[in-house]
Structure formats: C-alpha cells, structure tokens
Amino acid sequence: MxxxxxxxxxxxxxxxxxxxxxxxxxxxxxxxxxxxxxxxxxxxxxxxxxxxxxxxxxxxxxxxxxxxxxxxxxxxxxxxxxxxxxxxxxxxxxxxxxxxHHFDDEERGFSFRFDAPLDMRMNERAGANAADVVNKYDEERLANVFYLYGEMKNSRRLASTIVKARSAKAICTINDLLEVVKPLMPREREKKDLARVFQALRIEVNHxxxxxxxxxxxxxxxxxxxxxxxxxxxxxxxxxxxxxxxxxxxxxxxxxxxxxxxxxxxxxxxxxxxxxxxxxxxxxxxxxxxxxxxxxxxx
Missing domain, CATH: 3.40.50.150 (Vaccinia Virus protein VP39)
Structure with missing residues (x-):
C-alpha cells in the first residue's frame, strides 16, 4: 500500500x-x-x-x-x-x-523510525541524497535549509553542530544523524523537531x-x-x-x-x-x- x-x-x-x-x-x-x-x-x-x-x-x-x-x-x-x-x-x-509507502520503507531513509542510509530521494536514479546534503553543504547553506524548509528556530546551531560532528566522522545513516541532532531538541518536542529536520532535508534533496x-x-x-x-x-x-x-x-x-x-x-x-x-x-x-x-x- x-x-x-x-x-x-x-x-x-x-x-x-x-x-x-x-x-x-x-x-x-x-x-x-x-x-x-x-x-x-x-x-x-x-x-x-x-x-x-x-x-x-x-x-x-x-x-x-x-x-x-x-x-x-x-x-x-x-x-x-x-x-x-x-x-x-x-x-x-x-x-x-x-x-x-515512503515512510514505511525502511531502506529509503525518509523516516527516523528506522536506521538506514540517509537517502530520501523520491527518484532513486537522481543525483545527490540526504547524506550529500549533510556532509557537503557549508554551514550557512545547511542552516538555510533547516530554517527555510524546516522552519527551525535553532537552524544555525543545528548546522554548526552537524559541521563539527562530520569533521570527525561522516554522517551516513539515520542513526548517525540522530546521534548528532537529538541532544539539541527538548524531549517534549523531540518528535516534532525531528520531523522538521527530516522534512527540510527531503525538500532540499528532491527540490x-x-x-x-x-x-x-x-x-x-x-x-x-x-x-x-x-x-x-x-x-x-x-x-x-x-x-x-x-x-x-x-x-x-x-x-x-x-x-x-x-x-x-x-x-x-x-x-x-x-x-x-x-x-x-x-x-x-x-x-x-x-x-x-x-x-x-x-x-
């Protein structure tokens, strides 16, 4: 379905x-x-x-x-x-x-419910995926993605934390990303904020x-x-x-x-x-x- x-x-x-x-x-x-x-x-x-x-x-x-x-x-x-x-x-x-279908497919990377490669491409034959965005965008461009497409108030802090984390180890999977961003999210808003992070990345990946x-x-x-x-x-x-x-x-x-x-x-x-x-x-x-x-x- x-x-x-x-x-x-x-x-x-x-x-x-x-x-x-x-x-x-x-x-x-x-x-x-x-x-x-x-x-x-x-x-x-x-x-x-x-x-x-x-x-x-x-x-x-x-x-x-x-x-x-x-x-x-x-x-x-x-x-x-x-x-x-x-x-x-x-x-x-x-x-x-x-x-x-996309949220329930464990291998496509659309949902933070499963660990999978950070992909999020609607068209799997297309170019850049979510891992490319997270690992290759500079800090300002990454902050803009979270602010414009996720409407995240802490977009700059999110971007800064990701850039620091990826300098030590590439962020390639959903669990890699969650490990980096979860500490920045209040527990009472964690699911809502994570949904916004994933929405922002998905919108950017798929233009x-x-x-x-x-x-x-x-x-x-x-x-x-x-x-x-x-x-x-x-x-x-x-x-x-x-x-x-x-x-x-x-x-x-x-x-x-x-x-x-x-x-x-x-x-x-x-x-x-x-x-x-x-x-x-x-x-x-x-x-x-x-x-x-x-x-x-x-x-």
Missing amino acids: YHIPVLLNETVDGLNIKSGGIYVDVTFGGGGHSREILRRLSDDAHLYSFDQDADAEQNIPDGDKRFTFVRSNFRYLKNWMRYYDVEHVDGILADLGVSS EMEALQEMLEAALQVLRPGGRLSVLTYHSLEDRMVKNFIRAGRIDGKVQQDFYGRRLTPWRAINNKVFLPSAQEQTENPRSRSAKLRIAEKL
Whole structure:
C-alpha cells in the first residue's frame, strides 16, 4: 500500500470532470486518485499520470487504453504534454504529500523510525541524497535549509553542530544523524523537531519547492479556460505557495491591478476556505491530519 487517498471524492469532484475530457494526475503514487478519475471517464477520454518513483509503476492499471503513465517529475508537465501532442487539458490533480509507502520503507531513509542510509530521494536514479546534503553543504547553506524548509528556530546551531560532528566522522545513516541532532531538541518536542529536520532535508534533496513552482506555472499554461486545478498540501510552505498562486497567478502572491484598480488574476478560487478532512477521516487515515485542499478554475 502506498497510502489511502486523502479527501478522495472531494479532490476528484473538484476537477468537475467531463466524461470525455483529458486529465492529468501529477502525483500517481498508489494510483488511488487516478483510478477514481478513470472511473468517471468515458472510452474516448484520457488520463496522464506522473510519478518519478519506480515503485509507483507497480500500481499502473493493466490494459487501460485511456491511461498513460509518465515516469518523470511533475515539474516537466508542459514538456511531456507537448511530447504527447496535447495542447490543453481539462483538469490537473496534485497530491503533494509523501506517501505512507515512503515512510514505511525502511531502506529509503525518509523516516527516523528506522536506521538506514540517509537517502530520501523520491527518484532513486537522481543525483545527490540526504547524506550529500549533510556532509557537503557549508554551514550557512545547511542552516538555510533547516530554517527555510524546516522552519527551525535553532537552524544555525543545528548546522554548526552537524559541521563539527562530520569533521570527525561522516554522517551516513539515520542513526548517525540522530546521534548528532537529538541532544539539541527538548524531549517534549523531540518528535516534532525531528520531523522538521527530516522534512527540510527531503525538500532540499528532491527540490520540492522549485518543482512545485514549475508545475504550477506549467498548469496555468496547459489548462484550458474553465479547466480545474485540485491540489492537496500537507505543510505550510506548500500551502502558502499554492494559495498565493491561486490568489494572484504568481508565487509571491502579489496581485496585479488594471488601470481601474480591478484585480487581475488568471484563477477563480472554487473554495475560498480550504477543504479539511473530517474528524472521522483523520481518525481512520492519520496521513490526512495535516491535509488542505485548494481548488481553482482557470479563467
């Protein structure tokens, strides 16, 4: 199991699916959202689903001519649509969270519950891993990673401690890293702070914020007028970027105005207030607890 899809019906409903349309699931994963989209499509429709993780290919639906799997990072959305000679699509879905599959895989290095090599690459064929970040970044760059992507108040102290520790012995495994950083964390916040450290490293290794920005900008070009964008986020950095982009059509969120002071934006927010999972869903699916769903229509 990769994971139980979060807000499954709400996320797919947000696409306002036309049975004969063309849709993109940029985060295929376990295929839960893709299967629900396919269930709502007619024989002449098509779904393109992206995933850079080779493990996701095990979940590809067999023999469905309406389905194309794209083994790539979603940042290349526009390029792949051009490759398949698709000018515009009717809807794009993104579930930005890390799957339970990744957290539960002891060998991938995403979770501090297991000892494993410090990897954290979504695409295991890609370049630098978390060990490279921890051992090769200079102190200032490492501090910036923890501050920007983990929102750690003690980011400079963390970076300094890591740099000193690695001068004596390379930090190659999860346990190596825990041994260095745990003394800096109050016991009552230890799990939360460790989660932030691991989140920061994962975002840096996978260039998640840059990839998200490129995907959103491509979505604006690929979607046809009236097409829908449905995005699930799981931490404040992602959500802020998506919120700004829907609000203003820009990552920085600065709204442009015309001569008469009217707001210029290429989007209409379908839900001004984010959709949140019900208490029951949060109980049944712990992964959903931090989820927020934003839906927008291209004008």
